[in-house]
Amino acid sequence: MTLYRHFAAQLSSILDTFEAEGLLPAGLDRSRVAVEPPRDPSHGDLAINAAMVLAKAAKTAPRALAEKLVESLSQLEGVESVEIAGPGFINIRLTDDCWRKELTHILEQGQDYGRSDIGQNLRVNVEYVSANPTGPMHMGHCRGAVVGDALASLLDFAGYKVTREYYVNDAGQQVQTLARSAYMRYREALGEEITIPEGLYPGDYLVPVGKLLAEKYGDRYLNAPESEWLALFRETTVAAMMDMIRDDLALLGIHHDKFTSEAALHKAGIVQKAIDKLEKEGLIYKGVLEAPKGETPEDWEPVELTLFRATKFGDDSDRPVQKSDGSYTYFGADLAYHAEKAATADQLVDIWGADHAGTVKRIKAAVAALTQNKVPLDVKLVQMVHLLRGGEPVKMSKRSGNFVTLADVVSEVGRDVVRFSMLTRKADAQMDFDFEKVIEASKDNPVFYVQYAHARVHSLHRRLVSENITLPEKADLNLLDKEELALIQQAAQFPRLIEAAAVAHEPHRIVFYLFTLAADFHSLWNKGNDNPDRRFLLPDNPAKTAARLALADAVGQVIRNGLGVVGVNASEEM
Template sequence: MTLYARFADRIDAILDTLEAEGALPAGLDRRNVAVEPPRDPAHGDLATNAAMVLAKPAKTNPRALAALIAPKLADLPEIETAEVAGPGFINVRLTPESWRDELRTILRDAGGYGRSALGQGARVNVEYVSANPTGPMHMGHCRGAVVGDALASVLEHAGFAVTREYYVNDAGSQVDTLARSAHLRYREALGETIEVPEGLYPGDYLVPIGAALAAEYGDRYVTAPEAEWLVTFREKTVAAMLDLIRADLALLGIHHDRFASEAEVQASGKVKAAFDRLRADGLLYEGVLEAPKGEVPDDWAPVEMTLFRATAFGDDSDRPVMKADGGLTYFGTDLAYHAQKADDADQLIDIWGADHAGTVKRIQAAVKALTKDGNGAAKPFDVKLVQMVRLLRGGEPVKMSKRAGNFVTLADVVREVGKDVVRFTMLTRKADAQMDFDFAKVVEASKDNPVFYVQYAHARIRSLHRRTAEAGLAIAAEPDLTLLDGEEMALVKLAAQFPRIVEAAAVNHEPHRIAFYLSDVAAAFHAAWNRGNDDPARRFLMADDAATTSARLALAESIGQIIRNGLAIMGVAAAEEMN
């Protein structure tokens, strides 16, 4: 249990006592009672809003209620002071021994520090990447891949049961175009000189696929009608592209639990089942869409289609799920796919590129309609939009890749700067913020580069072990932590926030919070290290004082453990040493 959760339990017990004493009505909703660090550290170590939250339903004054809670908090052995502040907040200062105990907890729990049971095993389906299987991964896919994978890891650390899912769009016209492009490369592999016409995929990544098809089928399909080879070439090429995509993602350390097929969703009867459910609720009907706003195109005509009442769930207009000719719209299949996901999940999260922003409302409406229970409550569903990445080299745009056809591949970037640099950098900004990825800056050995600064902090900590061994110092198995002063204990207070940062990142679906926090931890550690450069008495390693060295090494190791745990969530290895 985290320090903050532990004190939340203490406050809960005090509220129980006040109820038993008749000072507080029974049955009040305490869900919004929080324990967190105060905005100004000078006010104390912890703050609670319990009195502010409960005063109104208890029909009392917040300060009056706080005055009942604070003395009972102050009576606890772990608490030095508990004071009422402002309109009714309670600021708490813990005893120094409480913080020393937390340092010991970090060292004892090691890799488990920061894990919690917040999610209580709730099943969460996180769908991310889901790029069309028509080419290798590019850096736009990369950012969504890292955000989704890190979010899945955050949720697991917070006690959720996570399924990592990739939705394969293998039923649309783009995969027929892919099959035709592969057929062109197949003919090329058999000796024909080809030119890639407009509308087909030009990338060299299809060359080996064409060669494999030539090796398997010989010249059987060179002049055969398209109807004889299209399905076979589509299946073979999609399978080969998925192998390429898996290999690209593996370079980033990303592996999905499930690859769901759009074609299989359509063939399985899931679409009909979803539509039947919506019809039964009066949410599908035959109708005509309104004319487009503004100037109406010459080729527009009112056509009757099957429409979903998306407006009943907050969308701007009703949406077609089936065309006039009986064919499915993309939204129709997507609607059924989300119904399939919801069958074995308690929550759904989609990670999409920002270019899909216009479809968010309609799919949220569909999930509400398909998952609502008898009381009208729907399963939680969140769509996180990820902005594109602009690639630079020394401030100049990066040239496109011949192999990919018209973009820089993820594989090329990872091979140049490394998986850890790519993953960390993708989390240094909020997902919905624009990002520049400059090849020069992301490998720069500078405090302005958060990847380097965090890794350097960990490498410095690891160096202490080597230098201590070289100095022959006897390190105490149970160091005297009372030798740590206030500035040093401030590092422990910062480290103790890690579990609540993980929980906040999980609740808000914002894995970048881990990267931001680690940057703060690294900066605080470097500041402590630099104080030793200015004053030898402040150094972590004191050759003539084994007791103080033992205490400071325990402190440094706790910070190193926090950095390792945070980097592990991000999918980044902690550096053991740096040149």
């Protein structure tokens, strides 16, 4: 239980007593009552809005209710002082001993510090990456892959039951194009000199696929009509591309629990099943859409389509699920896929590129219709990453044909740097990834700065041995002063941050927090450069050394736990 949840439970108990005594009406809605850090740290350690939220329903003045609460709150263990601010906000200052106990709690909990049960084992399906299987992973996929994987880990750490899913778009025209591209490489493997036609995939990553096809089928399809080999080559090539994608994702430490094939949904009749379900509920009809904006009557020919009543669920217009020729639209397949996911989940989260923003409303409408609003869908849009080297745009990869591969980036700067860097901005904000800056050993590089803090903590233990310092069996935490305890106050924010980030589906908050904690640790460490008495290791004072080492270890543990949540290793030496 977090420090804040502990005091929230204490507050809830006090409010229960007030109701029992008739000071408050029974059954008040307390959902907006919060116990959290005050915006201004100088106001104290905890801020409580209970009097402001409940006073109106209790038919009393907020300040009058606050005064009654202060009487009870001031009696709680760990509370040093309680003050009323403004019209009825309550600020609490905790005792130093409360923070010392939290330090001990961090060390005792170890790798489980910050772990929460707030998810209550709710099933959450997180779908991310889902790149078309037409080539290796590139940096356009990287950010969404990291955001999705970090979110899945965060939700797991916060007590949710998480499924990591990849949707394989293997039923559209792009995989037909892929099969034709592989066919060209197949002919090449059989000795022909080829030129990749315009419109096909030119990257040489298909060369091994062409060799595989040549080994498997010989020259059987060399002069055969497309109808004989297209489906076969498509299946083989998609499978090879998915193996390549899995290998690329593994470089980032990303492994999905489930891969769902769009083609398999069609084959199993699941798309039609979802449409039939909506039709029974009166949500499917035959109709004609309005002409797109900007189109003139000469440019637009109205066609009767099978439409889903998306407007009934908040979309801007109804959406086609089948074309005039009876084939399914991409939305029709996507609708069915989300219905399948929702059947085994309590919540759905999709991580999409920002170029899919126009699709969000229709998919949310479909999920709402198919689940009777019982399974919420949250779509996180991830903006582009601009690749730079020394401030200049990076040239494209020859291997890929027209993009920079994820494998090349991880090979150059390392998995940890890539993962951490992708979370240094909010997902919906564009970001720059400069190859030179992300490996720079400076405060301006958050990856280095956080890992360096952890490495400094570990260096203390090595120096204990090299300087032959013998510590007392138990650290006396009463030797820590206000400035040192302030660092524990920052470390103690971690469990609360985990819960808030999990609820908001925002894993970048972990990275932002770790940078702040690391900065506070470095600041305290650097005071020892000017004043030897402020150093963490004092060979002539083992007792104070033991207390400060406990402080450093607690901070190191929180950094390690936070990095673990976002899938980054904690460096022990730098």
